[in-house]
Amino acid sequence: MTGNVGKRIAWNEQVNFDGKHKNSPDQYELLVACKKNFEEKGWGDNVIHWDVDVQPLISSTKWLQLHGLKRNKLSFSQILSQIGFQHREDYVSILGKLVASRYSNRLYPQYTKAEDGKRYNLTASKDLLIHFVDCLTVAIELYKQRMEWLTTESRQIFGVIQEQSIAVVLDFDVSSRAEFNLSCEALRMILTQQIAQIANFNLIRATEDLVKWQEKAVPVTECSLKAAVEWLYALDHLPAVCHSGPIEAVLEAACDDTIEAVYYFVVGDLPERMKHLFLQKTLRSPRPIHTVSFNAREEETITFLKELSHQTSGRFHAFAERTDCVAMTETPVNWTEDDTRLPAQNSRKLKGKLPLVKNYHWINLHGQSMEVDNLVP
DSSP, X not given: OHHHHHHHHHHSSOXXXXXXXXXXXXXXXXXHHHXXXXXXXXXXXXXXXXXXXXXXXXXXXXHHHHHSTTXXXXXXXXXXXXXXXXXXXXXXXXXXXXXXXXXXXXXXOEEEOTTTOOEEEEOOOHHHHHHHHHHHHHHHHHHXXXXXXXXXXXXXXXXXXXXXXXXXXXXXXXXXXXHHHHHHHHHHHHHHHTGGGSSEEEEEEOSSSOEESSSSOEEOOHHHHHHHHHHHHHOOOOOOOOTTHHHHHHHHHHTOTTOSEEEEEEESOOOHHHHHHHHHHTTTOSSOEEEEEESOOOHHHHHHHHHHHHHTTOOEEEEBOOOSSOOOOOOOTTXXXXXXHHHXXXXXXXXXXXXXXXXXXXOTXXXXXXXXXXXXX
């Protein structure tokens, strides 16, 4: 799976996007130590070999069009038409009532559909029935794998990237240092597992003076992905200063004609004072704005991000860290191979759970807003 590629790209010899060495020897040694720590302790990406049909970066609606029961003639009505025929009833005007045929009574096993009461005479051989059982068993296993794939690793954190050219706006403004570290690890997973499979990308950090990784979206290559990961880990944890920074960053990203969509990745909650202006400024966005909530604690943040994505024809997704393990603690900027607690905590917390807000909507399975209670495979 892409986890293999991600580890190879993220931790190869450190090279800048233009092919030149960028960071100092100390920074390079730090990344090497991080790599060794992750690999020795087993905290890197788990390598799961998914079926090739499980992994396409498309919506569930499109995926079901390719692999659904109807497409494979395995829906209930389609199977029923192949293993038998309907027991006919007709209205006889002379008798003034419905009359059912009697030729098949006790000749064939019969099945009555619960929803409409229609009866079917079953004529299929045992071999044909076993064939359909085998086909349905394979289909069920494929659906289980797709569901597991959708709800693990970067898909659980970010949803499924469905475009070939994107810009990701990173908003860390109100995050703690521990959350900042955790979100950087989450973004590394997204880069190496999903962005690695598309055509073009760019990263923009929302700050008082926005920081762009590249001026425009660039082609996805091993070199560019590696440079993006290095750029990501070189970012500093900065306190929130300018609340208009995220708005400017999203608008800047949307102006790039080479991209299809903007992904707005928000860590924590957003200041109330910026929300109304944000909606006003992005009302006529030339690109869809997909919003991704990472560890929001306030219902108002979820509501705002859903509204922002809705008004720009985008999608919404939310992720919340697990709370059934050790609480996050503040960690030093330059943790080393001896600092084992950070990756251990991050590995557990990135498994996630539903956010702790009311009326939470889960989005990444079907590309549309669905109440959690109504979510079905």
